[in-house]
Amino acid sequence: MSPVFAHGQLRLYVLTLLDDGPRHGYEVIQDLESRFNGLYSPSAGTVYPRLAKLEEEGLVERSDEGRKATYRITDAGRAEVRARQGDVHNLRADLDQSVRQLAEDVRSRVQHQARDLRAELKNAAREARATATPVGGRDSWDDGGAYADVERAVNTFRNDVRRAWRRGGLTTEQTREVVDILSDAATRIRAVIADR
Structure with a gap:
């Protein structure tokens, strides 16, 4: 089976999810599984490192609420999503094909x-x-x-x-x-x- 996401696409998709609203890491995984109609579910080892990298880049911020961490997009993250609307459109088309x-x-x-x-x-x-x-x-x-x-x-x-x-x-x-x-x-x- 070919990869579900091309290089950099998962990063951009996670940013677009967070642009819609804050999420726990597990909710990001659930949203991805739902997007693929249950045919693909990324592991925590795939999603959490992406979230950590986005946090390092200043595109998302993490806040710990009890035992769960909530991730929110920052202004810099929103600016990237806006600047890459063409890529976001192509990503959605690629995901439909996947x-x-x-x-x-x-x-x-x-x-x-x-x-x-x-x-x-x-x-x-x-x-x-x-x-x-x-x-x-x-x-x-x-x-x-x-x-x-x-x-x-x-x-x-x-x-x-x-x-x-x-x-x-x-x-x-x-x-x-x-x-x-x-x-x-x-x-x-x-x-x-x-x-x-």
């Missing part, structure tokens, strides 16, 4: 896993039909029944995931969990086939 690319990467990984799972299920159904004898004996076997059941189950799963995706998208954590579930299911199906 969000689209991240979403496409996730969609592609999930589709690949679903394709692999579907192929495994097809093979399992084909092998099961070839070797299994139903309770009522060979004559009661519906030649396409087992395959159709597996096919329906895969299609139902795929449609459920797509509906969930379209309804509200998936966070990074949910996406990882779906991919892990698909990998686990494929592994379990291979184990079932191997145990026959």
Whole structure:
């Protein structure tokens, strides 16, 4: 996956966030995650050093309120944001493109896993039909029944995931969990086939 921010863009984006109002460092992280629809979440080790550097440069000031530090943009920081409005506009366009690319990467990984799972299920159904004898004996076997059941189950799963995706998208954590579930299911199906 390509970097989400080009050189210097995260610095400028953090300044624009603080130009909208003071924030705790954790709120900056949450705002970034929200901007990327949950597909990217910067670590504290990425954000806090940027905030410290902006403070050193006199572009933001930090005030400690209890256990949390609040960061506010200074007049010098506002002046930089105003002077770089063209860069801010380009940054927003770049971030829109990054969000689209991240979403496409996730969609592609999930589709690949679903394709692999579907192929495994097809093979399992084909092998099961070839070797299994139903309770009522060979004559009661519906030649396409087992395959159709597996096919329906895969299609139902795929449609459920797509509906969930379209309804509200998936966070990074949910996406990882779906991919892990698909990998686990494929592994379990291979184990079932191997145990026959």
